[in-house]
Amino acid sequence: MTTIRVLLSLVAINNWFLHQLDVNTAFLHGDLNETDYMKIPHGLHTTNPSPVCKLNKSIYGLKQASRQWHEKLTKVLLSYGFNKSHYDHSLLTKTKHSNFTAILIYVDDLVLIGNDFSEIQLTKQLLDTKFNIKDLGNLKFFLGLEIARSSKGIALYQRKYVLDLLSETGMFTAKPCSTPMDYNIKLHSSSGSPFPDPAPYRRLLGKLLYLTNSRPDISYAVSHLSQFNSCPTDQHHQAANRILRYIKSSPALGLFFLSQNTTILKGFSDSDWAACLDTIKSVTGWCFFLGSSLISWKSKKQTTMSKSSAEAKYIALGMASCEAQWLLYLFHDLHIPHPNPISLYCDNNSALHIAANPVFHECTKHIEIDCHIVRERVQNDTLHLLLIPSSSQLADLLTKPLSPMPFHSNISKLGMLNFHLQACGGVVEHQIC
Structure with a gap:
């Protein structure tokens, strides 16, 4: 889902084409790598006392049907010049000169994105020849997600x-x-x-x-x-x-990806120390923005107990840094440059000092080694840690329940809009092709 939000944000910024395809009887296209038999269908009579049918192709109801279909579709796309992402196996991209095309796969639903309409049409024809697809036109409804587009951006x-x-x-x-x-x-x-x-x-x-x-x-x-x-x-x-x-x-509250935006990543990391009354474990919350558009977030209880709020904040930074690194990998597959370190904001000075101090000392020796990836990524310029006041911490609503005033203030800062209110300014009023 993070990949979907990243792609929608990039489509809005670059004014790319955004189409949707559906594959008819997708699972019947898969090839079987082993010998499988099935009981004969009802209504088929035979004189054999123990009749079975040998399957030459995949069929609905077979436990490996979805895997075989994905393998067959991937092989076909790779033969057409697409490259499979190593960091999201449902994403395939194709770059030819200045033309860029991407396909995002969810079983038999395909989202087709690109900056060249002729290349998109050619991809559709190739897939239709091979699999018999249904062209659903511009993307409007995908996996229960409603997408509306205007000149101002894309609503999700x-x-x-x-x-x-x-x-x-x-x-x-x-x-x-x-x-x-x-x-x-x-x-x-x-x-x-x-x-x-x-x-x-x-x-x-x-x-x-x-x-x-x-x-x-x-x-x-x-x-x-x-x-x-x-x-x-x-x-x-x-x-x-x-x-x-x-x-x-x-x-109708949702996310809005602005067309007038940048491709600079920034994130916010926070934690609520010993928030769980049953386990006395802390809760981590982080969120990442592409420019001003929210593309990724998480609220999760930490797996270990922290001895201080600074340690809890530092562990939260470690989890957020993993997501930041993954986003950079995804940007690399999408050929989106990001030369500057990702700004990651935290409201705890002690946690920032732990990340900046390479010297081993008593108060951090009990912190798990994998949490020190924050320090490593700060040193190799992947991350740039910044201090912010707690009142400006946008990840706060991902770690604890808030009273109405700060809660709605955070929602507005996250860029969420209620798209069926006139106060929205008609951001999804005029659909564009």
């Missing part, structure tokens, strides 16, 4: 997904609320009484987890409630319903 949101979720859960007429979590309540594993049937809670959290692909504002709440999946309580269920009440207030 999940309004239909939200409305269907509210209707399915019976929360369509519920009273909206201003934040996804109550900042006055601290939930833990024994909060409330056990929920009689955990299955609906788990299904709801799974659906909300997919919604976080365009809604970083609910990432912390969904991540926090997901740790109670094994044994949810009535209070956990009420907290999940509060998320539904929150998204009801703005079902």
Whole structure:
């Protein structure tokens, strides 16, 4: 999903073409590398007492069908001059002189991107000859994500997904609320009484987890409630319903990738020390921007306990630095130059000192070795660490529940817009081809 957001942002900046394709009966195109047999279909009569059918090609229902289809499609694209990304195996790119074409694959759904329309048409014809594809035109709806484009940029949101979720859960007429979590309540594993049937809670959290692909504002709440999946309580269920009440207030809230933007990466890293009441572990939150467009974020509980807030912040920097390095690798595959170090902002001076100080000392000897990749990447100019005040920390809403005023202030700074409000200024009003 991060690759999708990166590509949408680059399409908006460079005014590239953005098309969508669908492959008809995709799994039937896969080649089998081993001998497989199946029971004969109903209605087919034979005199053989134990009849079976030998499969010459892949078929729906075969456990390796998706893998074989992906392998067949990749081989065909490689033969057409595409190169497979080493850092996202669903991405293939082709560069010829000044022409650039990219294909992003999700099973049988393909997103085709490029700056040369004739090359895009040629790619469509080649794929149609080989697989019989359906040309869906400009990308508007992909994997539950709604994409709207105008001269001002590209909007990414999940309004239909939200409305269907509210209707399915019976929360369509519920009273909206201003934040996804109550900042006055601290939930833990024994909060409330056990929920009689955990299955609906788990299904709801799974659906909300997919919604976080365009809604970083609910990432912390969904991540926090997901740790109670094994044994949810009535209070956990009420907290999940509060998320539904929150998204009801703005079902069309989403991300906007500006066309007037830069390709400079910057990130924000934060943590909430010992936030988990059950394990006393800290929560990490980070987000990355391409220019002013949000393209990547994460809210996750740390795997180890930290002895201080500085250590928790430093571990969060380590996780953010891995994402920064991966984004640089992805930029390399997309032929997007990024000569300057990525600016990574942190609101803890002690964590910055640990990253800058190469001398071993007592207060850092217990920190895991892999966390010191921050120090290494600062030294090789991959990262440039900067101090910011806590009031300007945009990753704050990914680490803890906030009160309404700072919460909505952070949302606006993340570049999120409610695309069905007139106050948006018509950013998706006029569709362009």
